[in-house]
Amino acid sequence: MTDNPETTIAREAAPETRVESRREPDGYAAVLTHVQRDAPERLACARALAQRFGAALIGVGAEAIPPLAAGPATGMVQAQWIAAGSQAAEENMRAAREMFETACAGLQAGGEWQASLDLPVEVMTRASRAADLIVASAPDGAANRYRDARPSDLALATGRPVLVAPLGEKVLSAQRVVLAWRDTREARRAMVDALPFFRRAEAVLVLEVGGPRLEDAHRRCADVASALQRHGVRAEPSAVAASRRTEGEEILTQSWAFGADLIVAGAYGHSRLGETIFGGVTRALLSQHALFVLLSH
Amino acid sequence: MSWRTLALDLSPSGHSAGILQATDLLADRFDATVLALAALRPVNSVASDGYTAGELIALEREKLTDQLNETQAAFWAQVVPGSPHREWRGCVGFEPPASWIAREARGADVIIAAPPAGGILRGASQVNLADLVMAAGRPVLIAPAEGRALALATAVVAWKDTPETRRALSDSLPLLRACERVLVVTIAPRSGQEAAHAEISQIGDWLARYGVASELQVERAHGDDANRLATIIADMDADVIVAGAYGRSRMREWILGGVTCDFLLNPDRCVLVSH
Structure with a gap:
């Protein structure tokens, strides 16, 4: 089994390769985030990641004017409502843009601003076609879809990995990372999407909270770990038996014990009547506020 | 990578x-x-x-x-x-x-x-x-048994802004970087030409960040998009097609790069699909 990323790099820089493809991007080329004046931590996190990966930072300013609640509203009231709403939204977006421009100063691959008076999740979805990683965080308090892009909605709508930052000013080191494994499409996606993080980590734990046959879980984790090793990742397999805790709690407990600050997992869920319904593990990972979570769907 | x-x-x-x-x-x-x-x-x-x-x-x-x-x-x-x-x-x-x-x-x-x-x-x-x-x-x-063999010469990306196509594009980066020539083609109605141009040039920029030089092409929809796409692919003599895929009713109908087509039932060259 070859375990040497340098071999590939040498091959790809071989003379038959075109000049343009000689650059070897080893990570995310563009990091996207929704910039809001009351969420400076999110922007700081996205900026730090763009810096780490040498990626461009794409900032999105987006806010929609909520419709006036149904009632005996006259056309005049509607017009005033929209005028007042768009003025407030534009003011917020102007502040966000200033924040973004300050953040972009000194950024190696530069920044790009996109703004639109539309639902944040929709603007983010459009912008994400040219991005590799989305940085999101839960809004402080209840989410309002006209102002906020919820991490869970982004994970489902964009087809891109979404890094969910915990509340507060936490800095992601991603030196020790846990891959929450399950033999599902979503986990297989997450494994590939997180490779740039994995390759820079000092240790990656491939963790499966075992079902009835632990030796099968062991074999699966070992299989995944050796595939990651071929990508130059320091990965180790770990299958643990199901305990009295739920799977989500077990993953969090094991991650703490491993000293990880990032959990990579599949986002299990679907959208139903505009509401996102999530599986138990995904909910558990989204409702804790200590660790970073990278979700792929 | x-x-x-x-x-x-x-x-x-x-x-x-x-x-x-x-x-x-x-x-x-x-x-x-x-x-x-x-x-x-x-x-x-x-x-x-x-x-x-x-x-x-x-x-x-x-x-x-x-x-x-x-x-x-x-x-x-x-x-x-x-x-x-x-x-x-x-x-x-x-x-x-x-x-x-x-x-x-x-x-x-x-x-x-x-x-x-x-x-x-x-x-x-x-x-x-x-x-x-x-x-x-x-x-x-x-990879079909007969037809054009994979040569890493010319790749055609059938672009349509869906999560599946985005996936296909990120998934195929190692392949695209190995190919000599990459064409990204999208089919859009007459009224959507300008938006399609903007969208596809964003894709070209994104590919360039990864060191992939690409040619971009916006085609006008004429009704028979599948045939149009097939013609472009044949004219380019592409040896691999990259597309997002939805499958319906067990391979009887595929949506590939936004158009329903039966390429995959009987392809004459390699097709890389993601869902």
Whole structure:
């Protein structure tokens, strides 16, 4: 089994390769985030990641004017409502843009601003076609879809990995990372999407909270770990038996014990009547506020 | 990043020429490990009234086991001594073959498979390609036994802004970086030409960040988009097509790059699809 990323790099820089493809991007080329004046931590996190990966930072300013609640509203009231709403939204977006421009100063691959008076999740979805990683965080308090892009909605709508930052000013080191494994499409996606993080980590734990046959879980984790090793990742397999805790709690407990600050997992869920319904593990990972979570769907 | 592990689906016997050619080329190019997989399921267990004699199933299992052993022997016979790490995993069982292949390919960066060879019953005993694409969470490179061989010369990306196409594009980066020429083509109605140009140039910029120089083309929709796309691909003499895929009703209808088409039922060159 070859375990040497340098071999590939040498091959790809071989003379038959075109000049343009000689650059070897080893990570995310563009990091996207929704910039809001009351969420400076999110922007700081996205900026730090763009810096780490040498990626461009794409900032999105987006806010929609909520419709006036149904009632005996006259056309005049509607017009005033929209005028007042768009003025407030534009003011917020102007502040966000200033924040973004300050953040972009000194950024190696530069920044790009996109703004639109539309639902944040929709603007983010459009912008994400040219991005590799989305940085999101839960809004402080209840989410309002006209102002906020919820991490869970982004994970489902964009087809891109979404890094969910915990509340507060936490800095992601991603030196020790846990891959929450399950033999599902979503986990297989997450494994590939997180490779740039994995390759820079000092240790990656491939963790499966075992079902009835632990030796099968062991074999699966070992299989995944050796595939990651071929990508130059320091990965180790770990299958643990199901305990009295739920799977989500077990993953969090094991991650703490491993000293990880990032959990990579599949986002299990679907959208139903505009509401996102999530599986138990995904909910558990989204409702804790200590660790970073990278979700792929 | 590059492709370090290639999984092959060798379940359909006798259709593997394209798979093996593509695998050799990619394994050599990326210095990758090759994982050969084959899964077969007794048809009688699926297409019976529930009262099929156990003896019949046992007989069929035996036959399929023989077939699997032959496939395994043929795989090892064509491995050049000294080539990169190779591994074989086979299975005769009652699990749907597509889900077995998807699971065992958990460590693969890409799965290389043959286009489906007709017949509904055959489909039941072997891997259903649409199911594999849906379940894998990996790109699937469909390599036909006949037609244009994979050459890493010209790739055509059938662009349509859906999560599947975005996936296909990120998934195919190692492949696109290895190709000499990359064309991104999108088909848009007359009223959407300007937006399509803006969108596709964003894609060109994104590819450029990864060191992929691409040519961009916006085509006007005329109704028969599938044929238009097929013509462009043929004119370019592309050896690989990249597209997002939705599969519906078991491969009878595919949405590829935004157009319904039957490319995948009978492709004349390699197609890389993601879901």
